[in-house]
Amino acid sequence: MFELKKRGRQIGADGEKSRELLLKIAAKQFALYGFHDTKISAIVKEANVTQPTFYLYFKSKEAIFQELIDLFKAKLHTQVEHSRLTSGIETTGLLQRIATNISLIFQLFQENEQVARIGFFLSTDAIEIKEQMAKQIEENLAVEVENGYFHSNIDLSIVASAIVGVIEHLTLTKLWAGLKTPDELSQEITRLFLYGLIRENE
Amino acid sequence: MFELKKRGRQIGADGEKSRELLLKIAAKQFALYGFHDTKISAIVKEANVTQPTFYLYFKSKEAIFQELIDLFKAKLHTQVEHSRLTSGIETTGLLQRIATNISLIFQLFQENEQVARIGFFLSTDAIEIKEQMAKQIEENLAVEVENGYFHSNIDLSIVASAIVGVIEHLTLTKLWAGLKTPDELSQEITRLFLYGLIRENE
Amino acid sequence: MFELKKRGRQIGADGEKSRELLLKIAAKQFALYGFHDTKISAIVKEANVTQPTFYLYFKSKEAIFQELIDLFKAKLHTQVEHSRLTSGIETTGLLQRIATNISLIFQLFQENEQVARIGFFLSTDAIEIKEQMAKQIEENLAVEVENGYFHSNIDLSIVASAIVGVIEHLTLTKLWAGLKTPDELSQEITRLFLYGLIRENE
Amino acid sequence: MFELKKRGRQIGADGEKSRELLLKIAAKQFALYGFHDTKISAIVKEANVTQPTFYLYFKSKEAIFQELIDLFKAKLHTQVEHSRLTSGIETTGLLQRIATNISLIFQLFQENEQVARIGFFLSTDAIEIKEQMAKQIEENLAVEVENGYFHSNIDLSIVASAIVGVIEHLTLTKLWAGLKTPDELSQEITRLFLYGLIRENE
DNA sequence: AATGAATGAGGCTTCATTCAT
DNA sequence: CATGAATGAAGCCTCATTCAT
Numbered sequence: 001m002f003e004l005k006k007r008g009r010q011i012g013a014d015g016e017k018s019r020e021l022l023l024k025i026a027a028k029q030f031a032l033y034g035f036h037d038t039k040i041s042a043i044v045k046e047a048n049v050t051q052p053t054f055y056l057y058f059k060s061k062e063a064i065f066q067e068l069i070d071l072f073k074a075k076l077h078t079q080v081e082h083s084r085l086t087s088g089i090e091t092t093g094l095l096q097r098i099a100t101n102i103s104l105i106f107q108l109f110q111e112n113e114q115v116a117r118i119g120f121f122l123s124t125d126a127i128e129i130k131e132q133m134a135k136q137i138e139e140n141l142a143v144e145v146e147n148g149y150f151h152s153n154i155d156l157s158i159v160a161s162a163i164v165g166v167i168e169h170l171t172l173t174k175l176w177a178g179l180k181t182p183d184e185l186s187q188e189i190t191r192l193f194l195y196g197l198i199r200e201n202e
Numbered sequence: 203m204f205e206l207k208k209r210g211r212q213i214g215a216d217g218e219k220s221r222e223l224l225l226k227i228a229a230k231q232f233a234l235y236g237f238h239d240t241k242i243s244a245i246v247k248e249a250n251v252t253q254p255t256f257y258l259y260f261k262s263k264e265a266i267f268q269e270l271i272d273l274f275k276a277k278l279h280t281q282v283e284h285s286r287l288t289s290g291i292e293t294t295g296l297l298q299r300i301a302t303n304i305s306l307i308f309q310l311f312q313e314n315e316q317v318a319r320i321g322f323f324l325s326t327d328a329i330e331i332k333e334q335m336a337k338q339i340e341e342n343l344a345v346e347v348e349n350g351y352f353h354s355n356i357d358l359s360i361v362a363s364a365i366v367g368v369i370e371h372l373t374l375t376k377l378w379a380g381l382k383t384p385d386e387l388s389q390e391i392t393r394l395f396l397y398g399l400i401r402e403n404e
Numbered sequence: 405m406f407e408l409k410k411r412g413r414q415i416g417a418d419g420e421k422s423r424e425l426l427l428k429i430a431a432k433q434f435a436l437y438g439f440h441d442t443k444i445s446a447i448v449k450e451a452n453v454t455q456p457t458f459y460l461y462f463k464s465k466e467a468i469f470q471e472l473i474d475l476f477k478a479k480l481h482t483q484v485e486h487s488r489l490t491s492g493i494e495t496t497g498l499l500q501r502i503a504t505n506i507s508l509i510f511q512l513f514q515e516n517e518q519v520a521r522i523g524f525f526l527s528t529d530a531i532e533i534k535e536q537m538a539k540q541i542e543e544n545l546a547v548e549v550e551n552g553y554f555h556s557n558i559d560l561s562i563v564a565s566a567i568v569g570v571i572e573h574l575t576l577t578k579l580w581a582g583l584k585t586p587d588e589l590s591q592e593i594t595r596l597f598l599y600g601l602i603r604e605n606e
Numbered sequence: 607m608f609e610l611k612k613r614g615r616q617i618g619a620d621g622e623k624s625r626e627l628l629l630k631i632a633a634k635q636f637a638l639y640g641f642h643d644t645k646i647s648a649i650v651k652e653a654n655v656t657q658p659t660f661y662l663y664f665k666s667k668e669a670i671f672q673e674l675i676d677l678f679k680a681k682l683h684t685q686v687e688h689s690r691l692t693s694g695i696e697t698t699g700l701l702q703r704i705a706t707n708i709s710l711i712f713q714l715f716q717e718n719e720q721v722a723r724i725g726f727f728l729s730t731d732a733i734e735i736k737e738q739m740a741k742q743i744e745e746n747l748a749v750e751v752e753n754g755y756f757h758s759n760i761d762l763s764i765v766a767s768a769i770v771g772v773i774e775h776l777t778l779t780k781l782w783a784g785l786k787t788p789d790e791l792s793q794e795i796t797r798l799f800l801y802g803l804i805r806e807n808e
Numbered sequence: 809a810a811t812g813a814a815t816g817a818g819g820c821t822t823c824a825t826t827c828a829t
Numbered sequence: 830c831a832t833g834a835a836t837g838a839a840g841c842c843t844c845a846t847t848c849a850t
Contacts (some may be wrong), residue, residue, distance in 0.1 A: 165370055562794050592765075
């Protein structure tokens with residue numbers, strides 16, 4: 001009754017609430033059913049609003065989907081930025097350093113499952129996002145090669161791509177299945193990638 | 203082994219030709235556009251037949267999609283069986299043996315790109331197929347552990363899952379992009395998985 | 405008594421108008437052409453709306469057909485209930501009492517020709533509806549037998565079934581053809597069923 | 607091998623067999639499912655022939671349906687003719703005479719259930735056929751009125767129509783349900799129509 | 809006498825989106 | 830801010846029927 005309409009004809013408090021709600025429900029349904037099998041009608045039904053209301057906040061089905069992708073991209077970007085900063089502080093050993101970074105990615109996926117599913121698995125942008133991710137990993141690896149930690153005769157682009165593939169698949173089969181924690185996964189795969197399977201290494 | 207699909211109609215040589223043509227075109231379009239964005243109307247147009255003809259050979263859009271998935275499953279299954287047999291013949295070293303097996307999988311993906319895209323990336327069965335694949339890999343790994351070649355303190359289910367993820371992603375980004383051959387990829391990742399990135403091993 | 409159909413959408417006055425219009429036109433066309441030869445496209449054309457509008461109010465062609473059947477069932481049920489109550493008030497003679505009841509049924513058919521055609525002649529439920537009707541008539545006859553008015557050595561189930569058949573057929577050939585009124589028909593057949601054709605009775 | 611092809615390019619022995627078979631199966635399916643829900647494809651499948659074969663013998667779906675109707679009409683016609691002749695031989699009493707006639711109709715329906723279902727219940731001609739039947743009954747009744755057996759103040763067209771309705775409905779609910787025999791039914795309804803339900807008559 | 813293959817025509821239904829209020 | 834009502838566009842599928850052999 002005494003609500004403040006702050007933004008003139010723009011979306012106010014209630015609208016923002018509806019918008020967020022729709023976005024949240026859309027994320028859930030897209031993650032669950034995929035793009036095509038998610039129906040605007042189903043989203044608005046769960047949100048208890050009508051279809052035109054949906055179009056008040058989103059230009060189209062594609063638009064809300066893209067918005068969720070962008071949301072994921074942003075989170076991923078933030079995370080990666082953060083990684084960069086912390087990676088400067090080399091208080092820990094090589095393995096621990098890498099493991100921590102990987103763990104943070106898993107954590108991101110864990111805390112944003114729906115949006116990650118959309119951005120990383122369902123969207124057309126997924127390929128590009130993963131490529132981007134691989135590129136960053138590759139750069140990091142290159143540093144370690146320069147530092148003399150890693151072999152120099154390995155195709156880093158393949159290794160980076162492999163790491164992305166591993167993260168991708170373990171997220172799906174182990175993390176989201178609730179079978180492993182981000183830490184467990186990152187520990188395990190870091191060791192694997194650093195030392196390999198062969199016994200004689202130990 | 204391969205059951206003949208019982209059809210209401212009898213189908214002769216010409217019909218089989220039409221059927222194969224439709225199947226081939228469908229594979230192409232499904233691989234290209236995904237399930238929903240592939241229209242029966244587009245398939246039949248490319249095949250130069252009318253829509254009812256499609257339903258002469260396939261019960262529904264879902265049915266033809268599933269048939270392609272099953273086709274991929276069958277090829278994969280055959281390949282894996284073959285792997286098992288050859289893995290017994292240990293004329294070569296460990297690395298070469300594993301590399302060969304992985305290479306064969308990449309070759310399968312290379313030679314059946316469309317159907318692999320459908321079965322391995324687009325279908326709902328994909329998860330299950332990959333899980334199956336992971337399970338087989340895990341079993342193979344277990345043998346090597348028993349033989350004393352591999353570490354015993356590694357979670358093999360994670361390693362297997364990781365390998366599947368690597369194959370999956372490299373297929374998409376390197377193999378199908380035409381950047382690497384099956385042999386190159388398998389060599390590289392086998393070395394990676396066996397010896398790891400760390401230099402001191404050498 | 406009459407349950408409100410739970411619909412996903414809210415429907416206001418205008419919508420209800422469209423719905424009623426569609427229902428009315430559908431009744432007309434179903435009655436005229438039967439289920440299969442009535443096309444949704446024709447219904448909506450006559451209603452001056454587009455096809456999707458139809459599906460705004462009815463789940464399917466089957467559904468609207470069934471709704472009309474149920475509508476008929478409800479009317480028939482109400483009528484029969486009413487018959488029961490009035491049959492208690494024996495202010496008039498036996499013949500008049502029965503004739504009135506039968507007349508009311510004819511009136512129902514006259515006033516709801518389309519829906520009656522659907523429910524009583526075109527639907528699969530028709531058999532069941534008639535059986536139900538026959539059962540009720542049989543019960544009424546049984547009372548008269550107990551009261552000593554009617555022969556006791558007659559198979560009442562046959563008589564009841566016969567009465568239904570008579571009503572059914574006379575409705576079609578005399579009532580709906582506009583050749584006879586409900587009263588004329590009921591008078592005539594009541595006398596026939598009570599006293600028979602033989603002259604010597606008089 | 608030594609088959610005689612009597613009719614040149616016309617249908618020979620085998621063809622005649624196919625034709626009869628198709629007709630028989632069509633009758634069954636039409637009776638069971640109605641016109642629209644009977645598919646040519648289903649008929650030929652059950653007959654173990656192909657669809658073009660069907661069109662070798664019948665011009666269209668409508669044509670074979672009509673042929674079955676005509677077949678029923680013919681049987682009914684024959685029966686009625688026969689009735690006329692026997693009705694001349696008045697060796698028995700009035701009741702018995704009428705009962706016999708009605709019984710013969712029920713027998714016809716019993717022995718030709720499928721074709722009767724089609725001609726008497728499913729076809730558009732049904733109305734006309736029944737009207738025809740009613741007319742004949744009315745004529746017979748008129749004779750009895752002239753002979754002084756029946757009331758003269760009864761609308762015979764209504765009575766005739768009523769009798770048709772009774773036969774129609776009892777056939778469906780009692781005869782084809784296997785609950786009553788032609789004789790039982792005809793006895794019962796003849797008595798009903800002649801003497802009525804009222805007790806005082808006896 | 810019969811078949812394998814194919815099609816013209818058309819029906820039902822769904823869905824994202826918009827209009828008017 | 831939100832709704833009731835409606836629609837354009839299009840997709841899947843079915844069926845009676847025919848062509849060429």
